[in-house]
Amino acid sequence: MKKIIYAYIVILISVFAILSFLDINGEYPAEKAMWKINQQFKTIIADPKAAPPATYKQVTDEYKRFIERFPNSQLVPLAHLFLGRISMVREDYKGAREKFESIVNNYSKENPVGLEALSEIVRSYTLEKDPVNILKTYHRIEQDYPLSGLGLHVPILIAKFHMDQKNTEQAKVALASAIDYYRKMINQYPKSLVEYNSLRLLATCYMAKKRWSDAVNTFGDLLIKYPDPRNTGNIVKAINTVSIKNMGNFDLPISIYEKFIKTYPDHPFNEPLTEVIEKIKELKKQNVDEATKNENESQK
Numbered sequence: 001m002k003k004i005i006y007a008y009i010v011i012l013i014s015v016f017a018i019l020s021f022l023d024i025n026g027e028y029p030a031e032k033a034m035w036k037i038n039q040q041f042k043t044i045i046a047d048p049k050a051a052p053p054a055t056y057k058q059v060t061d062e063y064k065r066f067i068e069r070f071p072n073s074q075l076v077p078l079a080h081l082f083l084g085r086i087s088m089v090r091e092d093y094k095g096a097r098e099k100f101e102s103i104v105n106n107y108s109k110e111n112p113v114g115l116e117a118l119s120e121i122v123r124s125y126t127l128e129k130d131p132v133n134i135l136k137t138y139h140r141i142e143q144d145y146p147l148s149g150l151g152l153h154v155p156i157l158i159a160k161f162h163m164d165q166k167n168t169e170q171a172k173v174a175l176a177s178a179i180d181y182y183r184k185m186i187n188q189y190p191k192s193l194v195e196y197n198s199l200r201l202l203a204t205c206y207m208a209k210k211r212w213s214d215a216v217n218t219f220g221d222l223l224i225k226y227p228d229p230r231n232t233g234n235i236v237k238a239i240n241t242v243s244i245k246n247m248g249n250f251d252l253p254i255s256i257y258e259k260f261i262k263t264y265p266d267h268p269f270n271e272p273l274t275e276v277i278e279k280i281k282e283l284k285k286q287n288v289d290e291a292t293k294n295e296n297e298s299q300k
Contacts, residue, residue, distance in 0.1 A: 030066075030073040037062045041082060048089045060086055077103065077113035084120060093124040100124075115145045131165060147189075152197050155181045156205060179205045196226050207242065213252075216243045220256040224263060232269045236276060250284035 040059045044051045063079045063086075070076065084099035100117035107114050118141050125133040138154050138161070145151040155178035162171035182202035189195050199222040206215035216239055223235045236257075243253045257277050261270050 030070040030075050034075050212242050212247045
């Protein structure tokens with residue numbers, strides 16, 4: 001529950017930051033009213049057990065009045081969402097789900113509030129330790145919001161769920177299914193954010209199955225297809241870790257980086273990548289020298 005409360009504090013802060021851009025559409029009065037209510041909610045979630053019932057009722061009533069006062073505001077869906085979150089903090093999970101289901105039913109799939117509501121439903125079942133309904137809700141997300149960040153994560157979340165439940169065979173089946181799913185998405189949505197995320201998640205699946213070579217090659221595809229300098233460093237770290245640490249293969253990352261440099265001769269990451277190649281070559285030489293030394297000593 002502490003993680004949920006911390007998450008809500010972060011959400012409240014980020015929501016206010018986002019709302020600061022809405023005044024251009026005449027949302028300032030609604031934004032200001034929402035901010036005041038959220039401050040009260042923030043006080044509650046700082047110490048839920050210390051807040052008296054009257055305080056919960058007051059904040060609940062404030063959100064309801066907000067909805068009545070600003071029926072056409074872009075913030076109304078958020079007000080409904082916070083009403084459900086109040087019930088979550090009070091550990092009224094059934095009541096919370098009723099509010100979240102109402103959001104899902106009343107807003108189109110184009111509005112991200114529906115996805116957020118389904119995510120909250122998953123949290124409620126997780127807190128109640130209800131595995132059957134956790135899986136059911138995951139499948140709802142996968143079906144209704146397949147291209148969202150959360151929707152794309154569902155196959156691997158299901159595999160992780162079975163791992164956590166110690167359902168070894170079901171976890172294996174789920175991982176295999178996730179691999180097939182991400183391969184399909186990669187083929188279906190080339191040159192897109194969907195492909196980018198699917199490549200990253202596919203590599204994660206391969207690592208979970210200890211298919212190290214497949215994981216490295218997938219990270220390599222990710223590096224070549226999406227050479228964004230903001231992501232390159234993390235991908236290189238993943239390639240080095242899996243290839244060198246888990247496989248003892250020094251040549252595979254070098255071949256990937258040399259291909260990257262050849263493909264993008266003017267890329268700003270080429271200089272540090274060249275340094276990485278030289279360091280890997282040094283590590284390889286040290287590894288070979290150490291192996292030769294050990295072999296010679298064993299023969300004495």
